[in-house]
Amino acid sequence: DAEITQSPRHKITETGRQVTLACHQTWNHNNMFWYRQDLGHGLRLIHYSYGVHDTNKGEVSDGYSVSRSNTEDLPLTLESAASSQTSVYFCASSRPGQGVYEQYFGPGTRLTVT
Amino acid sequence: AQSVAQPEDQVNVAEGNPLTVKCTYSVSGNPYLFWYVQYPNRGLQFLLKYITGDNLVKGSYGFEAEFNKSQTSFHLKKPSALVSDSALYFCAVRDDTGFQKLVFGTGTRLLVSP
Numbered sequence: 001d002a003e004i005t006q007s008p009r010h011k012i013t014e015t016g017r018q019v020t021l022a023c024h025q026t027w028n029h030n031n032m033f034w035y036r037q038d039l040g041h042g043l044r045l046i047h048y049s050y051g052v053h054d055t056n057k058g059e060v061s062d063g064y065s066v067s068r069s070n071t072e073d074l075p076l077t078l079e080s081a082a083s084s085q086t087s088v089y090f091c092a093s094s095r096p097g098q099g100v101y102e103q104y105f106g107p108g109t110r111l112t113v114t
Numbered sequence: 115a116q117s118v119a120q121p122e123d124q125v126n127v128a129e130g131n132p133l134t135v136k137c138t139y140s141v142s143g144n145p146y147l148f149w150y151v152q153y154p155n156r157g158l159q160f161l162l163k164y165i166t167g168d169n170l171v172k173g174s175y176g177f178e179a180e181f182n183k184s185q186t187s188f189h190l191k192k193p194s195a196l197v198s199d200s201a202l203y204f205c206a207v208r209d210d211t212g213f214q215k216l217v218f219g220t221g222t223r224l225l226v227s228p
Contacts, residue, residue, distance in 0.1 A: 004157075031214050033215065035218075040220060041220060042120075042204060042218045042219055042220040042221050043158075043204065043218040044218075045215060045216075045217075048215055050214070058215070090157055090158065092157075092158075094214050100146045100163065100165045100208075101214065102148060102160040102163055103158075103160070103214075103216065105150075105157035105158040105159070106157050107155075107156060107157045108155075108156075108157055
């Protein structure tokens with residue numbers, strides 16, 4: 001069965017370190033998204049991509065970057081981790097095209113920055 | 115810019131009673147509306163969506179949602195709640211520009227007591 005996976009599931013890192021969170025989907029979806037989930041804020045969009053070599057900033061993109069070299073993967077990089085980036089991160093994907101398609105979510109990565 | 119409001123942080127209901135989780139939205143143009151559910155330590159799961167047509171949308175696990183254009187609302191409902199429905203529920207909206215990114219509400223925790 002097709003799926004979307006994230007790794008690692010849990011990560012503890014120190015302030016200032018670079019961290020990369022992996023997202024891999026086997027749906028063959030063109031659209032991929034990264035969100036962070038924080039209490040009182042729901043899910044907020046960090047970056048998104050509509051296809052290979054396409055990346056776009058979301059509402060909370062400062063301090064984060066993504067790259068899309070193939071259809072299956074959209075890694076999220078924290079260039080210099082800050083305590084404010086302690087959060088749960090979710091990756092999602094959806095079908096391409098002009099239709100109205102739901103997003104499929106990965107299981108999440110809990111990141112703690114100390 | 116689109117936005118979603120979920121006015122209740124938590125909804126409590128007894129098993130067997132009907133439940134309603136409220137959502138109001140703001141969007142330019144036609145709205146596309148979604149409900150997702152999140153169980154502890156899991157990613158979000160799609161429940162249902164409204165695109166156009168019938169104002170009552172049926173979804174997974176016996177849930178349904180009523181679209182009301184004049185009140186800009188999209189409330190989630192279920193005729194008879196189960197203890198297993200206890201979870202975090204998110205409403206989301208996107209506009210009709212063709213871009214697939216969603217804006218999520220802050221979530222409502224549903225607690226169903228035995």
